[in-house]
Amino acid sequence: xxxxxxxTLHSWLRWIVLALGLATTISSARARKQSxxxxxxxxxxxxxxxxxxxxxxxxxxxxxxxLSPMTHLAFxxxxxxxxxxxxxxxxxxxxxxxxxxxxxxHVGRVRARRSTSDADKHKRAAWGxxxxxxxxxxxxxxxxxxxxxxxxxxxxxxAPRQELAGAALxxxxxxxxxxxxxxxxxxxxxxGPAAVNLVPRPRDFGDPQWQTATKDESIERIIHEGGRAAGxxxxxPANPDLDEATVKALRAYVRRMAR
Ligand code: HEC
Numbered sequence: 001x002x003x004x005x006x007x008t009l010h011s012w013l014r015w016i017v018l019a020l021g022l023a024t025t026i027s028s029a030r031a032r033k034q035s036x037x038x039x040x041x042x043x044x045x046x047x048x049x050x051x052x053x054x055x056x057x058x059x060x061x062x063x064x065x066x067l068s069p070m071t072h073l074a075f076x077x078x079x080x081x082x083x084x085x086x087x088x089x090x091x092x093x094x095x096x097x098x099x100x101x102x103x104x105x106h107v108g109r110v111r112a113r114r115s116t117s118d119a120d121k122h123k124r125a126a127w128g129x130x131x132x133x134x135x136x137x138x139x140x141x142x143x144x145x146x147x148x149x150x151x152x153x154x155x156x157x158x159a160p161r162q163e164l165a166g167a168a169l170x171x172x173x174x175x176x177x178x179x180x181x182x183x184x185x186x187x188x189x190x191x192g193p194a195a196v197n198l199v200p201r202p203r204d205f206g207d208p209q210w211q212t213a214t215k216d217e218s219i220e221r222i223i224h225e226g227g228r229a230a231g232x233x234x235x236x237p238a239n240p241d242l243d244e245a246t247v248k249a250l251r252a253y254v255r256r257m258a259r
Pocket of ligand 1 (some may be wrong): 179201214235237
């Protein structure tokens with residue numbers, strides 16, 4: 001369960017990065033106005049800012065390339081992803097604005113250190129950090145946007161549950177209707193056309209008691225390995241051809257059916 005951990009770190013580190021970026025900008029801009037010297041404090045703030053941003057971008061890239069079920073589904077169908085605003089946001093806008101922020105922050109810092117006068121050092125440090133902070137502010141999935149993400153992730157548990165949206169949701173719905181709907185029913189009520197002859201009948205996924213009593217891992221396991229491996233009816237087929245991200249997406253889809 002690496003993904004929810006990295007996602008939670010990424011969500012919280014954002015505030016540290018933003019605070020350091022704004023602190024660097026404001027302290028250098030003010031020092032320049034007051035013609036104060038470029039001190040150790042200014043240099044340290046700038047260093048902390050780029051270090052925090054480097055770490056943040058690294059966490060982001062790890063999710064982008066390996067862990068995120070959203071980009072995973074988006075890579076499978078890039079054209080479809082570009083039509084869905086949440087998927088496109090994470091695939092393109094979010095990644096691009098943060099890489100731009102990284103560039104501004106590093107260029108500003110290098111130029112500030114190379115300057116000979118203190119006034120120039122302050123000016124370049126303030127511009128670099130200020131532009132970087134602006135790119136970060138633009139690229140964050142704020143709560144008022146269609147691809148909103150929580151401002152404060154309190155539990156790593158709930159993290160993957162919010163991931164199914166836009167094109168990923170549509171893809172998963174199609175897959176579910178094709179592979180699971182015949183038995184479980186399109187709405188997960190256990191009333192698919194092929195369910196009439198099944199003993200035991202598939203359960204109602206809407207049942208809140210079942211939803212809370214059942215772990216994510218056991219839903220994923222039964223989808224991947226089938227009913228027999230999980231000590232249940234062998235009529236629940238295995239899906240060995242589905243990769244981990246797709247199985248997780250199906251699990252999230254089953255979770256969405258809770259009442
Ligand atoms: C051929 C019919 C059939 C198909 C197709 C099918 N299932 Fe099932 N599934 C069952 C039956 C029957 C059970 C009940 C097993 C039991 O209770 O012993 C079951 C059980 C389950 C359970 C466990 C519920 C519990 O009681 O804990 C999950 C989760 C599940 N299926 C998900 C899926 C998903 C997702 C798909 C599509 C990828 C799918 N199933 C496809 C028949 C099917």
